[in-house]
Amino acid sequence: MSATTPAPGTGFFAQLLDPAQRVDPYPLYARIREQGPVRLGDLPVAVLSTHRDCATILRHKSAVVERHHASIPLGPTPVHDLAGPSADELSGTASMLFRDAPDHTRLRRLVAKAFTPAVVRGLEPRITEIADAALDRATERGNIDLVEDLAYPLPITVICELLGVPLEDEPRLRRWSMLLARALDPVSATGTGRPDPADMVTANNELHDYFEQLVRVRRTCPGDDLLSALIVAEESGDALTRDEVISTCALLLIAGHETTVNLIANTALTLLRPGHRHHLSILRTAPAFSASVIEESLRYDPPVQLVPRIAREPIELPGIDIAAGDLVVLLLAAANRDPAVFADPDRFDPARDNRHLAFGLGQHFCLGAPLARLEASVALTRFAHRVHDPHLACDPPPYREHVTLRGPAKLPVNFASIRTPG
Template sequence: MTTTPGSGFFAGLLDPAHRANPYPLYARIREQGPVRLGQMPVVVLSSHRDCATVLRHRAAAVERHHASIPLGPTPVHDLAGDRVGELSGTTSMLFRDAPDHIRLRRLVAKAFTPAVVRGLEPRITALADAALDRAAERGELDVVADLAYPLPITVICELLGVPLDEEPLLRRWSMLLARSLDPISATATGGRPDPGEMVRANNELHDYFERLIRHRRARPGDDLLTALIAAEESGDALTHDELVSTCALLLIAGHETTVNLIANSVLTLLRHGHRHHLAILRTASAFAGPVIEESLRFDPPVQLVPRIARAPIALPGIEIAAGDLVVLLLAAANRDPAVFADPDRFDPARGDRHLAFGLGQHFCLGAPLARLEASVALTRFAQRVRDPRLADEQPPYRDHVTLRGPARLPLTFASITPLR
């Protein structure tokens, strides 16, 4: 096991110089094996074997009170001694272990089963086509702003019963709170979020859902929020704080990662000499599944996740002590040559052994919906956008470490085929 200074290590992850392509850095980290950050009770794992083991391990927790160092509700953010502020959210399932996690997950799981998600396909297809129609009228297309963002935010708002005309506010809050998932190093340069602004965004979002919940109590609807309110009113399934936090989590998690998945997939197909994959997809929509799975491996929207050892965890060559914070570099694990031959090559024929959605009890609840949204968006893009080209070979990336995707992705194109 390698020991290295914590601030320098995370400064490397946060350095904007690595934002466009962090994978050479991940490869160097993976070659070192497990890394303990100086004298801190923090371990970084980057191999597929180690990450998969911890994701499934019974002693791998998400509740912060298990940690031997003080942590905020998002347990990666103050690794190097900085604090983001006391963001609320620990009552959401993202930061709860069993049995509370199982109880909360069960309440929303019915809205994300494969059968229910399949029923959304016509609506998702209509949204993708409408987005491309608007781009055709303007004669310009930014994949992020015009397709990847409006599609999933509309779907999750409609599922929850959130008015879409308030989307600008929701976008601002979501973008700020997504940054709370990032580690912060005192030596990192640039892109540092303002802690006060993040706390204000958190409070404003929760106040918003308090008002919406009051409105929905008076006027129930046919949506997930109404169903969650009914569960809260039953008195034994959901507390009020859990209701508010769960709504906020579903809103943010329900679109942030899918935006990146769609944008990363399009960028990969247009940038890495894989236009032949786009040509196949134009006539064979079933090919979207393998393309999306390989995109999840090759350039995952979630790059790392934290776990806390509530009991010792033994891995080959390392003993993780109770209370250790364990950072799992999923993006590094997804390119582990011990599992994936020629891992830096994009190959949709690989299968789906990636860890992009996690494993175990915290496996992404929204995975079926994300897969469908990305598959539909990519298929309709391939079928309708003729001769798409990157307007910028090196598009700017969002200023995130945990979540990865381009901030903008403008294209040129010959035409967008009208709907018949």
């Protein structure tokens, strides 16, 4: 397959990987959605982009995540048509992200108690404290980058404290997390789309070794944290293996902050743009408005743009028959702007009836959704309340290279002043 003569259906995929699309991929998603279900050339890969099709697959009992069901070799990427790290080489294969029932059910049950709405609500004072401390540091410097100074440190601090990971190790964890998050991106036939596979394997091995050492420490000195609780579950005969403990911790670390960074940054960017600033003004005096703002942001500019599924058995959809073993790529960001479901879908409207798919559906619905919503709510309400007369320093901002997890790399904001907490 050459770059000049792409196979039928592959042209849009090459465009999807083009870094120029990061700033605004939604016109491309609209063109893809207008085509209906499509196949990626001669590969056993189906790409779905309507709300109806994506919702159907997310709930379908024959749409699974375990890679061995695929008819083509897959790494932990939505589309993998180039040699690279296999699923066995990268962490996550023992985590719930790549497991179906009954293993997924067992792993999720062990972790879910730490993310119930009631437990998460109890974290609000600490999350508020972290957000205010981040804004205080910006006050001292006289400038703020909403990604570097607020959107990133808030969720990484929370997930480190939940897991019992020393925050001083954050720089190493950040580097590993950024590399391994790129393993979720599609890979083009030309090899673009991800960092050097060897770097990702090295990051995986280092992260695995890090948590293995931390597990040994927690066995002798348990704490009041999720890692200690997972070790207790293992030792009480709940069939949680050492690899499952380590892979679950790695997944929670990466998923517990990478997506939330994007959620906070994407929402702030929207609110600071002309035409939407009145929503920021409302948020300043009515913090409860944050719930509607965040739900609309999850639809309008979701942090997770696409997810993969594999057909364990044949699946029939209007316009396409999916064979057993086919890889199914769900363009959630396209589905969230489907005009068949959302009136005037390219308009940001917190008042709309929201049925977005940003957190998925079915058994793999995002476990950390309550925490992500709370962290985004606190970050945005504290920013709106404390930062006086904020304006974007540049628009559009530079974006991260990720395709699957989309958000600004930096979001510098000018402001008149930052009020004291209160």
